[in-house]
Amino acid sequence: MITRLxxxxxxxxxxxxxxxxxxxTAALMGFTNLSVSHVTGNVSLFAAAVAHFDGRSILYIGASLLSFLVGAIxxxxxxxxxSLTLGKRYGRALYVEAALLLISYFLYQEHDYLGQLAxxxxxxxxxxxxATYSGAVIRTTHLTGLTSDMGAAIGNWLAGRPISKPTLGFQAIIWYCFFGxxxxxxFLYARVGYGALFVPITIVLLAAFFYNYASDQLPEKRQPRKKRRSSP
Known part of the structure; x- marks a missing residue:
């Protein structure tokens, strides 16, 4: 439960x-018509493809599911x-993500399905x-679990039970930002096609830059000095 954010x-x-x-949204509106940010709906599509022995869909949807898993790995x-703690590793991960999105843009432009996988x-x-912060699970690419958590919290609040308002507020921000x-x-895909991907690419690059800058401003942790043994 988040008490302070x-x-x-x-x-x-x-x-x-x-x-x-x-x-x-760009992926869904593009030639693949397939989500890239979550798994549940794609698993259902994959199951339907298996049930109908649709080899092409099994290959394409299965590859997309596997790519999401590889990204998590x-x-x-x-x-x-x-748990979320400041450190250079997050900056490196963000740069890798930006690179993958840039690769996906160039591949999507060529109508190459590998763009979907990237x-x-x-x-x-x-x-x-x-991952998590203060016991609260934080997810930023899909809203199913987050919406369920918000609904449960609101239900507890209506029943007069205590809830973590910072947690609920943070979840609402994530929800509306994903929607936005x-x-x-x-809007951008309808006008510039896959050029819409340059918005998230820029966002992730800036996030990596500012995150690394903030990490550099933190005072280094000093290692405790070892006590010298006094000679007899």
Whole structure:
């Protein structure tokens, strides 16, 4: 339960959710018509493809699902921690995500399905990257679990039980930012096509830059000096 929310987590979660919403809408409106930011709906499509022995869809949807998983694995490899704490590893992960999104743009422009896989990998990396803070699960690329958590919190509040208002407020910000990113992505895709991806690419690059800058401003932790043994 979040009792106090650092500003860097608030802003970081908001801009990353906006970015993911924009990426996902561009993918859905593009030639693949397939989500890249979450798994549940794609698993249902994959199951339907298996049921109908649709080999082409099995291959394409399965590859997208696997790419999201690979992105999450990459996040665990680069960051290697379960809770949000400042450190250079997040900056490196953000730069990798930006590179994947840039690759996806060039591939999408050529109507190459590998663009879908690069975008899904970027989203998997981002979603696993944020992990948890103060026991609250933070996800920035999809809204299913977050909406469920918000609904449960509101239900508890209506029943007169105590809830964490900072947690609920943060979840609402993530929800609206993802929605806003999706709206911007749809607006831009209708006008510039996959050029809409340059909005999330820029956002992620700036997030990486400012995050690394903030990390550099932190005082280094001093190692405790070893006590010298006194000679007899």
């Amino acid at each position: 650092p500003k860097w987590i608030l802003w970081g979660g908001a801009v990353l959710a906006f970015s993911a919403g924009c990426v996902n 990459l996040s665990g490899f680069v960051i290697g921690q379960k 975008a899904a990998m970027a989203c998997g990396l981002q979603n696993a990257m944020v 990113g999706g709206a911007v992505g749809a």
